[in-house]
Amino acid sequence: MSHRPRIAYMPSDSRVHGLYPLLKLGWLLWGSLAVFAVHSPWLVLAVLALVWLALRLAGISLRRDVRGLRLIVSMAAFLFALQALFMQKGTVLCHLWPLGPGYLPVTQAGLRSGVYVGGRFLAIILLSYLFVMTTEPGRLAYALMRVGLPYRYGFALITALRLAPIFEAESNTVYQAQLARGVRYDVRHPRRIWTIMRQLLLPLLVSALSRVDALAVSMEGRCFGKYPTRTYRKGVDFTRRDAGVLLFLLLAFVALVAYVVARVET
Amino acid sequence: MIALRNLSFRFEGSTRQALHDISLDIAPGEFVALTGPSGCGKSTLALALGGYLFRQFDGQASGSVHVNGLDTREDAIYDVAEVVGLVQQNPEAQFCTLTVEDEVSFGLENRRMPRADIEKRLRWALDIVEASHLAERTLTTLSGGEQQKVAIAAMMAAKPQVLIFDEPTSNLDPTATATIFDVIRHIREVAGITVIVMEHKIDYLLSFDPRLIVMDHEGRIAYDGPARQLLADRHEELANLGLRLPGNELADAPPAARGRAQEVLAQTRDLQLGYNGNAVLKDINLDIHTGQIVAVMGDNGSGKSTFLRSLLGLLKPQAGWVSVCGQDTRTTPVSVMARHVGFIFQNPDHQLFADSVGAEADFAPRNFGLHDVGTRQRIDALLSSTGLASYRDAHPYRLSCGEKRRLNVVSILSYQPRLILLDEPFIGQDWGHARTLLRLLRDETQRGATVLWVTHDPALARAYADRVLFFSSGRLAIDAPPEEAFGALKRTGHAGYLPPGDVVP
Numbered sequence: 001m002s003h004r005p006r007i008a009y010m011p012s013d014s015r016v017h018g019l020y021p022l023l024k025l026g027w028l029l030w031g032s033l034a035v036f037a038v039h040s041p042w043l044v045l046a047v048l049a050l051v052w053l054a055l056r057l058a059g060i061s062l063r064r065d066v067r068g069l070r071l072i073v074s075m076a077a078f079l080f081a082l083q084a085l086f087m088q089k090g091t092v093l094c095h096l097w098p099l100g101p102g103y104l105p106v107t108q109a110g111l112r113s114g115v116y117v118g119g120r121f122l123a124i125i126l127l128s129y130l131f132v133m134t135t136e137p138g139r140l141a142y143a144l145m146r147v148g149l150p151y152r153y154g155f156a157l158i159t160a161l162r163l164a165p166i167f168e169a170e171s172n173t174v175y176q177a178q179l180a181r182g183v184r185y186d187v188r189h190p191r192r193i194w195t196i197m198r199q200l201l202l203p204l205l206v207s208a209l210s211r212v213d214a215l216a217v218s219m220e221g222r223c224f225g226k227y228p229t230r231t232y233r234k235g236v237d238f239t240r241r242d243a244g245v246l247l248f249l250l251l252a253f254v255a256l257v258a259y260v261v262a263r264v265e266t
Numbered sequence: 267m268i269a270l271r272n273l274s275f276r277f278e279g280s281t282r283q284a285l286h287d288i289s290l291d292i293a294p295g296e297f298v299a300l301t302g303p304s305g306c307g308k309s310t311l312a313l314a315l316g317g318y319l320f321r322q323f324d325g326q327a328s329g330s331v332h333v334n335g336l337d338t339r340e341d342a343i344y345d346v347a348e349v350v351g352l353v354q355q356n357p358e359a360q361f362c363t364l365t366v367e368d369e370v371s372f373g374l375e376n377r378r379m380p381r382a383d384i385e386k387r388l389r390w391a392l393d394i395v396e397a398s399h400l401a402e403r404t405l406t407t408l409s410g411g412e413q414q415k416v417a418i419a420a421m422m423a424a425k426p427q428v429l430i431f432d433e434p435t436s437n438l439d440p441t442a443t444a445t446i447f448d449v450i451r452h453i454r455e456v457a458g459i460t461v462i463v464m465e466h467k468i469d470y471l472l473s474f475d476p477r478l479i480v481m482d483h484e485g486r487i488a489y490d491g492p493a494r495q496l497l498a499d500r501h502e503e504l505a506n507l508g509l510r511l512p513g514n515e516l517a518d519a520p521p522a523a524r525g526r527a528q529e530v531l532a533q534t535r536d537l538q539l540g541y542n543g544n545a546v547l548k549d550i551n552l553d554i555h556t557g558q559i560v561a562v563m564g565d566n567g568s569g570k571s572t573f574l575r576s577l578l579g580l581l582k583p584q585a586g587w588v589s590v591c592g593q594d595t596r597t598t599p600v601s602v603m604a605r606h607v608g609f610i611f612q613n614p615d616h617q618l619f620a621d622s623v624g625a626e627a628d629f630a631p632r633n634f635g636l637h638d639v640g641t642r643q644r645i646d647a648l649l650s651s652t653g654l655a656s657y658r659d660a661h662p663y664r665l666s667c668g669e670k671r672r673l674n675v676v677s678i679l680s681y682q683p684r685l686i687l688l689d690e691p692f693i694g695q696d697w698g699h700a701r702t703l704l705r706l707l708r709d710e711t712q713r714g715a716t717v718l719w720v721t722h723d724p725a726l727a728r729a730y731a732d733r734v735l736f737f738s739s740g741r742l743a744i745d746a747p748p749e750e751a752f753g754a755l756k757r758t759g760h761a762g763y764l765p766p767g768d769v770v771p
Contacts, residue, residue: 138364158363165406166358170616176580177617179600180609181677182633199619206615206663211359217318218360221352222373222420226344233371233384 010065010133016058020242021140022147023249028131030249034256035120038263041112044119051126058134065133072125080118087113137161146236152225163211167204174203267428267460268292268315273329275310275319275485284310286485288329294427297454298462299471299493302481303508303696304668308464309355310485312432314338315462317346334427347373351421355433355694357413358405366392366400366408370419377424391423394456395449410566411442415449422453428460429453435467436693439565439722440762443470450474466696468493469512469725482507508698528556531685531716532577536586539572545584546572550742552735556684559707559717561727561748563763564737570720571612573737574687577718579603591684605634608678609687614670617677618662623654626662626673631681641680648676652702668699675703679710686710688719692726704730725765728752736763 011017016024031047055062062069085096090109138158145154179185183196219225268291275285284307292298300308313319314331317338331338334349354360363369370391374384392398397415400408408416414434421429431450435443447470454461454474465471468478471493478493488507489496497504497511505511530553537550547569554560562570575581576588579595588595591606608630611617620626627645631637649655652672657665662673671691678686686707692700707717708730721727727734727748734751736744744754755763 138368142368155362162361162364162405173611173613174616176575177609177611178619179580180578180604180607180611181617181619181630182601182604183619184601184633203616203618207613210615213322214354214356214359215362216322217313217316217352217354219362220318220322220343221316221347221350222362222424223344223347223376224362224372226376227378229378230375231378231381231384232375233367233381233388235381 007067007129007132009136010058010060011136012059012134014058014134015241016054016130017134017136018239018241019134019245020236020238021135021143023238023242023245024131024135025140027245027249028127030253031127032124034252035123037260038256039116041115041119044116044123047123048119048126051123051130054130054134055126058130060130060133066126066129072122076118076122078118079121080114083114083117084110086110142232142234143236146232151230155224159215166211167208170207171200171204174200177203267294267296267334269330269332270314271330273314273327273331275314275327276325278324278326280325283485284325285314288485288487290479290487290490292460292462294460295458296460297474297476298460298479299468299474299476300462300464300479300481301466301468301509302488303483304694304699305666306481306483307485308481309432311481312352312430312462312464315428315430316350316352317341317343318352347426348424349426350428350430351424351426352430352432353414353418353421353434355436357410357417357437360417361405361413364404364406366397366403366405366416369405369416370423372420373424387423387425391419394422394453395419396452409442410438411445414438414442414446418446418449418453422457425457426459428462431461431463431465433464433466433694435465435470440724441565441760443467443722444762447471466510466694468497468510472497472512480504480507480509508696510697510700528714530554531556532588532590534576534586534588537576537583537588538585539569539576539581540584543584546740547737547742548740550586552742552745554685554716554718556714556716557711558732559711559719559730560733560735561731562718562720562735562737563722563724563727564743568737569740570737571689574609574689574718574720577685577687578607578609580609604630604683605681606683607685607687608681608683610674610678610689610691612689612691612693614667614674615663617674618670621661622659623649623662623665623673624658627654627676627680629677634681636681644682645676645680648679648706651706652676668695671695671699672703675706679706682710682713682715684715686715686717688717690720690722692721692723700726724752724763728765736760 035044035047060066084106085104087110088105088107090107092105092107093111094106096104096106138161141154141157145151178196178199183199185196187193187196270288270290273285273288274283276283288311300311302308310319313323315333315338320327320339321343327339333346336346336349338346361369362372367388370388371384374387379387389398392401395415395418397412397419400412400416405413405416435446438446450461450463451474453459463471476493478489478491478496479487480489482488489500489504501511532554534550534552538545538548540546550573562573564570572581576583576595577590579598579600582596590603593603595603618626620629627649631641649658652675654669654673654676657669662670665673691703704726711717719731731748734744734746734748735742736751736755744751746754752764
C-alpha cells in the first residue's frame with residue numbers, strides 16, 4: 001500500500017549514516033551558510049564535490065535513489081544558462097550564435113556567475129537530501145533531547161514522525177472508500193468539491209481523535225510527564241570518527257571566516 | 267488485589283450507562299476472562315481499573331475502584347501505573363517511539379531509571395514475551411503479532427502486579443493469535459501476576475481454566491464463575507446474550523445454505539499485484555461464480571486485502587488481468603466498477619460520509635443516480651432488518667461500533683452490487699452482530715450476488731463459506747470447499763487456521 005516519498009531516510013550501515021545526527025545537522029547548516037556567504041564558484045564546486053563524496057560513501061546513487069533529480073538538475077542548468085547568457089561583464093570567451101564574432105557573447109564573469117548561482121542551488125538541495133536520506137529521524141530527535149531540547153517537544157517530533165505515514169495510509173483508504181461508493185473527483189463545482197473534501201476529512205478527524213485517546217492512555221500509563229526530566233537508555237553516540245569530522249568542519253569554518261574577513265579588508 | 271464497589275459510569279452526552287453498578291473482587295494471581303456483547307463496557311471497565319476513565323474522559327462516575335490499596339478515582343495516574351498495565355487492542359496505536367528497544371525502555375526512562383537498570387529490565391521484558399530477536403528492529407517492520415508482543419513487553423517492563431489485555435488479538439491472524447495467547451500463558455507462569463483478558467474469543471481462553479465474568483448490554487455483570495462450569499450451566503443464557511460460544515457457529519448457520527456455483531462473475535488470469543514494483547501476489551488464476559460466499563484467508567500481509575482491492579480496480583495489475591461483470595479493471599474507471607462491486611473496508615469509521623444514518627444508507631444510490639421507489643423501499647427494509655430504523659436521523663458517528671458496521675453493510679446493499687467485498691468486517695463484533703450480518707449476506711447470495719470475505723475466523727468460514735481461498739507466500743495456496751480446505755491446512759501445518767476444538771479430516 002505504501003509508496004516511497006520523494007525524499008526520505010534510507011536505512012543503511014554506511015559510515016555517513018552512522019555519524020552523530022547533530023554533526024550532520026551542523027554540516028548542513030555550515031554548507032548552506034558557506035555557499036551563501038562566499039560568492040565563489042570554487043567554494044560551491046568544493047561543497048558539491050564533498051556532498052557527492054558523502055553520497056557515495058553513504059551508498060546513495062544520485063540516479064537511482066534521488067527522486068526528482070532531473071527537475072533539480074534542469075533547474076540548476078537553467079540558472080546557469082541565465083547567468084552565462086545575460087551576465088555580460090568581463091572578457092568575452094566566445095559567441096554562441098552565429099559562430100564567430102556576433103550575437104550571444106559568453107563572458108568569463110558570466111560563466112563564473114553561472115557556476116556560482118546554479119551550483120549554489122544544486123549544493124543546497126543536495127546537502128538537504130544528504131541530511132534527510134542519511135539521518136534517522138528518531139535518532140535526531142533523541143540527540144536533540146540529549147543536548148537540552150525539552151523531552152515533551154522531542155516526543156512531539158517523534159509522534160509526528162510516527163503518525164505521518166499512518167495518516168497518509170488512512171487518507172488513502174478513506175479516498176478509496178469514497179470511490180467505492182461512487183464519489184467522483186472529476187467535478188468542478190466549488191460547493192461539490194467542498195462537500196467531497198469534508199467527507200474525506202471528517203473520517204480522518206474521527207480516527208485522529210481516537211488515536212489521541214489510545215496514545216494518551218499509553219503514554220500516561222508509562223509515566224510520561226511524571227518528572228520534568230527523564231533518563232535515556234542510550235548514551236550520546238559521539239565517536240572518534242565524529243570528532244574527526246567535527247574537527248574538519250571547525251577548520252573549514254575558521255578558514256571560511258578568515259577568507260570572508262580578508263575579502264572585506266581588501 | 268482489585269475491589270470495585272457499585273461502580274457506575276455514563277459518558278458525557280450519552281443517555282445510557284456504560285458501566286452499571288459493578289461490584290467485584292479479584293484476588294492476587296487470578297486469571298480472569300471478561301467477555302460480553304459489543305458495547306457492553308469491557309473496554310470502559312479496563313480504563314476504570316487503570317484510572318484513565320476518570321481523567322481522560324468526561325462523564326459521571328459513582329462508586330469506587332481500588333487496586334492494591336490505591337483509589338484509581340483519586341490517586342495520581344502515575345501511582346496507579348506502577349501497579350496496573352493496560353495492553354490495548356491495537357498495538358500500533360499505543361506505540362510512542364520508533365524502535366523496539368526505545369519502546370520497551372520508554373516507561374523506564376520516564377521513571378528516571380538508571381541506564382544500566384533499564385538495559386537489564388529491557389532484556390528481561392523482551393525475554394518474557396519471547397521477542398529478544400526483535401530487539402533491534404524498527405516498529406514499522408514488525409508483523410501484527412510481533413507488534414503486540416512488543417506492546418506487552420513495554421507494559422511488562424515496569425513489572426506491574428496487574429496486567430489487563432483489551433482484546434489483544436482482535437487484529438491478528440490465527441497464527442499470531444495463538445502466539446499471543448502462548449505469551450500470556452508464559453507471563454502468567456513466570457511472573458505470577460493477576461491477568462485480566464477482555465475477549466470475544468472464549469474458545470482460546472478455556473485452556474487457562476479462567477474465572478469468566480460476563481457483562482450484559484446494560485454494562486452490568488450478568489454472570490461470574492469458573493468458565494467451564496458457566497458454559498455448561500448457563501449455555502443458553504450466554505448464547506441469548508449474543509456471545510460466541512464454542513461450537514455455536516455451525517449450529518447457528520442456516521441449514522443447507524451452501525450456495526451453488528452458477529455463472530462466472532469475475533476472473534483473474536496470471537494476475538500479479540504489488541506496490542512500487544514489488545510483487546505481493548503472483549500467478550493468481552481464479553473464476554469466481556455467482557451466488558457464493560467465498561472466505562479469503564491467510565496470514566497478515568499475505569495479500570488478501572491487496573487481492574480484494576484489485577477486484578474493484580483500486581489497484582491495477584502489474585501483470586495479467588482482472589475482469590468483473592465483463593469489465594476489465596485495467597481500462598474501466600473505478601467509478602464504473604463501483605456500480606457492480608461493493609467494498610466494505612476494515613474500519614467502520616473510514617467509510618461514513620453523510621450527516622445522518624438515512625443519508626448514509628442513501629449515499630451510494632444517490633451517487634449512482636438511483637432515485638427510484640424500489641431503492642427507497644429497499645433502504646427502509648434494510649434499516650429495519652438491521653435495527654437501525656429508529657436512528658434514521660442520528661449522526662452516524664453517534665452509533666456504537668456494531669451499529670456502524672451494520673450501517674456500512676446497509677449502505678452497500680442499498681444499491682445491490684453483484685460482487686460484495688468485505689475486508690475483515692467482524693473485528694470487535696460480538697457473535698450476535700456477526701450472525702445478523704452473515705445472514706443478510708447469505709440472503710444476497712440467494713439473489714445471485716457473490717460475497718468475498720477476508721476473515722481470520724476459521725469457525726465462521728467453515729460454517730458460512732461455500733469456498734475458501736488461502737493465500738501464502740504471495741501465492742494462492744489453497745482453493746477448495748471448506749472441509750477440503752481445512753483438511754489441506756491441517757496437512758500443511760497451519761494448525762492455527764483450524765476451527766478451535768474441531769475435528770478436521
